[in-house]
Amino acid sequence: MSNKRSRTLAERIRENFDELTRAEHQLADIILENYPVSAMGSITILANASRVSTPTVARMARKLGFSGFPAMQIALREELEATISNPIAKHERFAEGAPDTHILNRFADAALENMRQSLKRIDPDAFDKVAALLSNSESDVYVAGGRITHTIAQYFFTHMQVIRKGMNLIDAGSSTWPHFVLNMNEGDVLVAFDIRRYERDLLRLAEMATARGATLVLFTDQWGSPAARHARHVFNLRIEVPSAWDSSVVTLFLVEALLAAVQTNTWGETRDRVEALEELFDKTKLFRKFS
Amino acid sequence: MSNKRSRTLAERIRENFDELTRAEHQLADIILENYPVSAMGSITILANASRVSTPTVARMARKLGFSGFPAMQIALREELEATISNPIAKHERFAEGAPDTHILNRFADAALENMRQSLKRIDPDAFDKVAALLSNSESDVYVAGGRITHTIAQYFFTHMQVIRKGMNLIDAGSSTWPHFVLNMNEGDVLVAFDIRRYERDLLRLAEMATARGATLVLFTDQWGSPAARHARHVFNLRIEVPSAWDSSVVTLFLVEALLAAVQTNTWGETRDRVEALEELFDKTKLFRKFS
DNA sequence: AAAACTATGTATAATATTTTTCAATAAGCA
DNA sequence: TGCTTATTGAAAAATATTATACATAGTTTT
Structure with missing residues (x-):
């Protein structure tokens, strides 16, 4: 009931599973089955995949506390970002004993990020x-x-x-x-x-x-x-x-x-x-x- | 030429980087910087984040061999699906597309560790x-x-x-x-x-x-x-x-x-x-x- | 220095997506 | 059974997204 913002979509679905209807269960199953990718496309795609109508999808998004389907997708993207972009702790303190704002730490952060980005390319x-x-x-x-x-x-x-x-x-x-x-x-x-x-x-x-x-x-x-x-x-x-x-x-x-x-x-x-x-x-x- | 389907967006960007223009470089940077999440939203969001116009984004999608921006997104979702459902992707690979044993990845590992150890000292x-x-x-x-x-x-x-x-x-x-x-x-x-x-x-x-x-x-x-x-x-x-x-x-x-x-x-x-x-x-x- | 070309953004048209409305259907209940 | 209520989807309206046309700025070539 507390901080809705920080809960993931998957958590919200599991919490509210009892309140969901038959068609919504079907939908929830599809979302969780290939999480989170299945919900990253359009509402139509998701509806078809779940053999449910688009309004059902929109309604469920509301039911789970989002303002609408797009809001749910944005939350999902943020979730994914947090998961993916953190293989090595990003804000690890390098020089212990120095504050995060010390030039050594800021420089180390930047150098590391430069290296990672460069290697990607x-x-x-x-x-x-x-x-x-x-x-x-x-x-x-x-x-x-x-x-x-x-x-x-x-x-x-x-x-x-x-x-x-x-x-x-x-x-x-x-x-x-x-x-x-x-x-x-x-x-x-x-x-x-x-x-x-x-x-x-x-x-x-x-x-x-x-x-x-x-x-x-x-x-x-x-x-x-x-x-x-x-x-x-x-x-x-x-x-x-x-x-x-x-x-x-x-x-x-x-x-x-x-x-x-x-x-x-x-x-x-x-x-x-x-x-x-x-x-x-x-x-x-x-x-x-x-x- | 060969199997376009199997190439990832990141690979396509790297391959064609030379043919990309200034604005497209900007865009490519943003896509790669927080890959693949940054390109999972709407074309408008991506365009704004890259400080580029929406047509530039659509044009680049074409340039990279997709029929349009939505096609690119679909490809990206499929990519993500393949990555996520693949349990191997644990250890971070720096140079994607190269095996862990490639000198680039081994060197990156070592350099990173050197930096970490040195900073501790x-x-x-x-x-x-x-x-x-x-x-x-x-x-x-x-x-x-x-x-x-x-x-x-x-x-x-x-x-x-x-x-x-x-x-x-x-x-x-x-x-x-x-x-x-x-x-x-x-x-x-x-x-x-x-x-x-x-x-x-x-x-x-x-x-x-x-x-x-x-x-x-x-x-x-x-x-x-x-x-x-x-x-x-x-x-x-x-x-x-x-x-x-x-x-x-x-x-x-x-x-x-x-x-x-x-x-x-x-x-x-x-x-x-x-x-x-x-x-x-x-x-x-x-x-x-x-x- | 002018002309030709390329790259890029604005405005807008085309298209797709999402939401709303509403009727149909199903489920619960006396 | 018949009444009530909840659920659902088809269709349409509202909205957002994407693509196109075109003008402009910038660059290269002549």
Whole structure:
């Protein structure tokens, strides 16, 4: 009798089952049988499925405390939303001891949500195809980024250089990129990062590179860089956080996942290179021995 | 081409994302953001939520291969029915359409867990203190990273340079860092990144810098760099992922959160600097106008 | 710089949905 | 049985939803 708002439709039906009539029982059965999907269509569909008239459906909605059938559907959608959108507790406190409003928690919330949303939009098949492209050491790979994303590009480049030969990092903001384009051949790959405040130079680079037959793989944001139209594969990532700047966390995540995939693909050849590199580092005594 | 019926709406959106227009992107975002509930109401509700007109919604439904919006909704309901009645859908899959064992999902799992573990270990108070240190423009700030972490250091540096003066990036791997140490004064701050395969140079840099009275803020991994003993504040981050390399995702996350905190602290002064920078970029026409 | 094209929203027409009315039927009761 | 009341659905009215036509703004091409 108390808070009607918080009760689910299923609960309301079960509570009031005794007060329901013959035709309404029939209807209730159908609703519960395939809950909640069966009640998400039109009143007509539901009525037909229950072999009941549409007014019966409307009347029952009223009887259960809703203002009408549409109100019942809205409640049902909200119910579903609450059920579905909460596989991992959304409002889990990350940094314990800090209030929910602390920047750490707000940032963590945003970063997590960005990751989830971004992953929803990534086509695993495209991911695999890009990994395959980058695993083919026959073709050269060029990497380019913008003002902010250049560091991510560099990160990608540094690791890829260990994995394979034929890697080229296109300098940031400089006007030397035409030299790189000159060297590109049919089948080479250009990996570009272009996040909002899309850069003109990058668009032109994408144009010229694809004109020369290079395949463009583009990392961009949810709105999409204009260079996307030249790209064979595009990754649209969520980048918004409670800050004056955009976040590169998800971009870096995808870069790392891609590195892992490529490395797995090419493990035969990579192994030797990695081991050789380790040896080099040992010789230069750059690192402390790791315990 | 093949069996259109079996493709989910989400898949269709991903596949055709390139062919979608600006308004349609907006719409697609909303649909995917709270999938599939957001598209289960009326076309009007969905249009309003996406800040798009109803015809845009109807047009996109067509574009995605449905006969109209109602057809799309029916498909969505069938999808939902299939999902809900399928008891397997317990464990959240990040990249839908890819198996749990796909590197994307394994990587996402690991990254998420890293973030959670790392945040548990971060002292919010220490975080605030570091933010305060970095907000004080009286003292200079030096940033140093290692072979891999150098790019993260650079990322941090690039953003901090917009926020405040007195920022210095110590070159990677070079032997020029003694020059930087010479310039350090009592109260200056050294932000160092040292992840396993801890680097000797970095340890020595930390020693000398703190000897000169600088305050060391250290980003390291869960095992802890040897430089930690010289540090005033240490952030221990989880970095393990299913890959031959360590992940820098969480490190970048914390860096960004710190940037946001510092930027909030110094908004009075930062504002002018950011605006001046925007103006500079506008003048150089480096960027396309953002709509 | 003008022309051609594309994208998008407003207004409106077409369509579907929901509710109301009311007559028919069934059920309860003296 | 016959009277009363409750339940139900057909049909129509009221309302909401969806699609179309068209004008405008924006973009690209020439």
